[in-house]
Amino acid sequence: MSPEPDARRPAGRPRAAILSRDRILEAAFALADERGGDFTLAALARALGVRPSALHHYFSNKDDLVAGMRGQLTLRVGDPGFGDLPWHEAILPWARSYRETLGRHPGIIAALATLPVDGEPESIADYDRIAQAFRRDGYPEHRIVPAIVAVESFIIGSALDALAPDDNLRPSDGASHAPTLEAAERAARRHSAEQGQSPATAAFEFGLRALVSGLRAAASAESE
Template identity: 50%
Template sequence: MTKSPRRAGRPSTQVLTEERILKAAFALSAQRTARQFTMTALAESLGVRTSALYHHFANRDAVIRAMRGQVSRALVSPVLHEMPVEDALLTWAHSYRDAAIAAPEAMVMLATSPIDADEGSFADYEQIARLLVADSWPTDTIVDAIVALESFIIGSALDALAPADNMAPGALAAQFPTFAEAEAARARLSTDPARRTFEIGVRALIHGLTAWARESTT
């Protein structure tokens, strides 16, 4: 009896890789709450046994660390002496917001999970810390500045997902005329008010943090 020739082409099932798992993890984070984001749910979304995931990730926290690392690698990290400090922080903030908008639900989970052992995030923070130390910022101001910026950036990314007219009072405009006119004036200035607000806010925040840090040295 002769054997049938081996069929050429792709296997009938996809090979499970870290890249494929992470892609599914980001998709799952858009469908489930942080509590519902489990290894079992992730395995089900991939159509594999839960045990198959453990060949790639030790546990749920390891998956989340890898997700955060992937986000961190998408950021434009400030480089020493490449540009003025405020411009470097602004460039970083814009890239961070873009990454957060691309995966908003995941960012909420990542922002509330431990960072420990996430080399990608710490490498990013290290670059910022070196930038600020070189600019004579006191070391005790650096983490506060990073957290303040991250909090604003993530909040701004969530705001970007809201309808452009989400601040309009609508039928209540007559009751609140001053605010209604202010909102209308803002709408006339930009077709993307969330981005405009982010630009104003992040520049003000960076400028204020820089002034605060320099005052701390006196």
């Protein structure tokens, strides 16, 4: 006669999914997409079906969690070749990937943009890789961080702009007092359509190249 099964150890997979750092981050992104970056750890714990104390085994506080989210996004952006390409070439695909990655999670952009990178290894490694490319290519050392900040600020703004209506700069009907702006806005939308791009993407591409060209020119003028 076979022994009776132990009722304390039910067969099959456990009912509750095992908590992990990756699972917490995935849930945090989903919550931020729904509620924005001001969600609480208590709300995140409820979404995961665990006690808030369980999260502290992985993240000490909300800032630590947001830092982990930024590290995750940094890994998704990737490295387009700062070790091999000139900085002004590598930064173009990096900026495009960065904008696209941020655009998937707009709710967390403000929190990511205002939190220091200290203690977040993925972002620090990424910024250092970019700084090395600038320095290798002879960029003035005291201008490297301002240049990175300028490009990143533009990317963040462009990621938010991509969420706005395509005609968000068009004057309202009957705004005859702004004929120049109205004509320019119409021309911009027509040109972006001819290029097969949305107005936001066309503006981003134009602004990115203009910004990078300006940063190169400013460095050259300073070194003369």
